[in-house]
Amino acid sequence: MKAAVSVAFLLERERDSTINEWLKRVNLVAELTSIPLSDTNRTGHLPRLFDDLLSRLRRGSDAQPIISIAAAAHGNERFQQGYSPSMLVEESRIFQVSTFRTLHLHRSELDQSDVLLDVITIADEADRQLTETVRSFMTALATA
16 A cells, blocks of 8 residues: 655646646636747746745645745736736636646545645635735736
């Protein structure tokens, strides 16, 4: 019998497949695909956001969140690319859905004792990243 793994370990291992799932879902949303971007430009921010998420998960559920520089950069980049705030929200929603789907697909591998707390941490971190992304986007909008 294999030893159970942490959510952080699993998400790090499955990062590429989760990003591919995210891209597949994004490509089904006409509002998002109305902005023509290469797959690399569309997903370029995700490894850094995953790094921030993994860092938060490894610090534990009681750890203070850190402001995501990657999320701020993503907001600036999406402003330059012509996104709207609602498009940022949709991308974030898909990030959460894709991440939770990965956990679901590999649930038998996970250490169940911390999964629910880690899901809460993931949702909180995704929302904090979205807040920082929108804040950065709105700052870019105000200075344009």
